[in-house]
Amino acid sequence: MQLFGHPRQGASHDIPARVDEFVKRTEGILGSAEVVIREHTLVPFYLPLRREIDAEQAISAIRAGGLGGIKARLGILASGFGAANPLKACMVCVKVDGLDRGVSSWHLDHQWPGAWICLLHDAVLQYGLGKVNAEGRFHWYLPQDIAFAEASKTPIDGSAMQVLRKLTACACGLGRLPQGFHFDQTTLAQTYQSRMIDLGLASPSGRLRSARFAEALASICEPLSRLHGMEILAGVASGDTGAFSRLMQERRSTPHPLKHLIFVTLLFESWQAFTSSYQQELGNAPFVKDETNTGKATVLEDQDHSRSQSVAEDVRQGMSVTRAAEAAGVSVATAIVWSAAAGVPLSRRPKKLTPRVRAQAVASLKRGHDKGVVASLVGVSIQTITFLLRSEPGLRSAWNAARLARARKAARTAWTRAARRFHSPMQQVLRQREPAAFAWLYRNDRQWLQQFTVETLLKPRPTNNAHIDWNERDRVLSASIEIEARNLVQTKGRRLKLSDLCNAVPQLKALFSKIRKLPLTRAAVASALSHRS
Ligand SMILES: [Zn+2]
Incomplete structure (x- = not known):
């Protein structure tokens, strides 16, 4: 290859x-x-x-x-969902692509594990038979070139369709998260648990109500287990809920993302509802005072509140944290976090954090560096940095503010730079080029985004050749590639390389960055490169 x-x-x-x-x-x-x-x-x-x-x-x-x-x-191999992701396509899309552009192509949003519906046409996807077996695995195909099979051997009824739609939307949501986004596992587990309590699937103290939970889970997993590659869920559908209840606990090994998505589908109205609950949970990390809004303390349960106060008071009076924790019947880590939340500075007995290393880490965090970066910078574990963030009064909010500023600067720069590359930039085009920057700006900096659109994108510019007929270009270019490829195969006597084609057809090189707009050309190149002499 x-x-x-x-x-x-x-x-x-x-x-x-x-x-x-x-x-x-x-x-x-x-x-x-x-x-x-x-x-x-x-x-x-x-x-x-x-x-x-x-x-x-x-x-x-x-x-x-x-x-x-x-x-x-x-974590793909151990998942039980099979290691090979089948190529999937919507038959309506294949037809429409064929009519529009002469060839069909694969749509990324159809390929995510768990995506089984074309959200554009509300059609169940089919999976390709050509690519998944070992023999065909390393060849390239377009949808028009291979045979497809139905996703489910049995008919899919209305309620099953609803489950599939929701799971698909969740799969797209996960696949399209901004670059560099990582869920905090503890917050994620809390998000699930809060919602389960709300739904009555767990008791107010968080204990799982097994029978109800198993019933709810089975209603989701039964229709899913009939789909290609999801057969493993048949067990869950008949009552084995262990694999899923374990998700609620914070664990080191991360389960297959599909298990999370099934959980989100079960618990939340939509992917958006889930992400906003998660954000809320992230903002309301328990026992930590919200330092950006002084006076708006996080609600603690009464009992915990008085316990946290007495721990903080004990430490303020000079008692060691270990003893204060013992007296209140909580872990040392909790006692430290409570004390920090009450603004009581601790005399630390650092394990790996010497004062110098600590100062370095704090300074780096205040500049908004990611935890992982800081950890490797000063040579301690990420857990140590996480703990530092929770135990140093005011540090987390300073860190959050610095990170926000960094993210804002990065997103604005990416957006502005992308706009400068075009003669007459349009928001849709920029969105395709910089999806992560757009998502961030839209969510966090919308006013600036709107202002930029009005001041920069909508301003009329002097035009020349603004109107380009891509279809015509595509036809001409693909035709000359086909002709040149035939000549080249004869003269070279070997399989062609991309550089052979580019040298023979200079326009191809010039337009390669636009190849997404040139489906016939893309097909001609693919066929020329796969052709044996
Ligand atoms: Zn479609």
């Missing part, structure tokens, strides 16, 4: 490998390695539920090396 510089590695459609090599060989026309991974693979689906540091390791492994171990590291 010439694009990846290796006969087999790389070309897997779901989790690729050797992406750096791919970017080098395509001269970056599809974007940097990060962009290729983010916009053209299923990798973004697996990262938000991993820790930041695991995600970074996975990305660099995908950029550099072979596939070995990556699927295991992302």
Whole structure:
């Protein structure tokens, strides 16, 4: 496979490998390695539920090396959902694409694990038979070239459709989260638990109400278990809820994202409802005073409130935290957090944090660096940094403010820079180019975004050749590629490389960055490169 510089590695459609090599060989026309991974693979689906540091390791492994171990590291192999993600397509989309552009293409939102509906046409997706067996696995196909099978062997009724729609929307939501977003596992578990208490699936103290929970879970898993690749859920549908109740507990190993999505589908009205509950939970981390709004203290249960006060008071009077914790019957960590929330400074007995290292870490956090960055910078674990953030009065809000400022600057810069690249930029185009920046600005900096749109995007500019007929271009270019490819195969006597085509058809090189607008050209290139002499 010439694009990846290796006969087999790389070309897997779901989790690729050797992406750096791919970017080098395509001269970056599809974007940097990060962009290729983010916009053209299923990798973004697996990262938000991993820790930041695991995600970074996975990305660099995908950029550099072979596939070995990556699927295991992302938790795909052990999931029970099968390691091969089938290629999926909406038959209406295939037809419409064919009529519109002459060829059909794969839609990323159809490929996420758990996505089984085309949200545009409300049609159940079918899965491709050509690619999933071992023999066809490393060939490239377009939807028009392969045979499809029905997702479910039995008919899908109205209530099952509803489950599928919701799960699909959740899968797209997870796959399309802003780059670099990672769920905090503790907050996530709290989000689930609060909602389960609200729904009566758990008692007010958080104890699982097994019978009700099993019943609710079965109602979701029964229709899902009839889908291709989801058969493992048949067990859950008949009452094995263990795998799911374990999700509520904070654990080191992260389950397959699909299990989370099924849980979200079960508990929440929609993906949006889930993410806003999560945000709320994140803002209301228990026992930590909200320092940005002095006076608006987080609500504690009465009993905990008085206990936390007495712990803080004991420590203020000079009692050791360990003894204060013992007296109140809570863990030492809780006592430290309570004291910090009450603004009582602690005399610390650092384990790995010497005063110098500590000062370094605090300074770095105040500049808004990520926990993982700070941890590796000063050489301690991420848990230590997390603990530092919780135990140093005022540090978390300073850190949050600095991170907000950094994120804002990054998003605004990305957006402005993208706009400058176009002669007459349009918001839709910029959105496609910078989805993460757009998502961030839309959510957090909307006023600036609107102002930018009014002042920069909508301002009329002098135009020349603004109207380009892409269809005509596509027809001309694809035709000349077909002709040149035939000549080249005869003269070279070997399989063609992309560079052969670019040299023979200079316009191809010039327009390669626009290849998404040129479906016929793309098909002509694919066919020319796969043709044996
Ligand atoms: Zn469709």
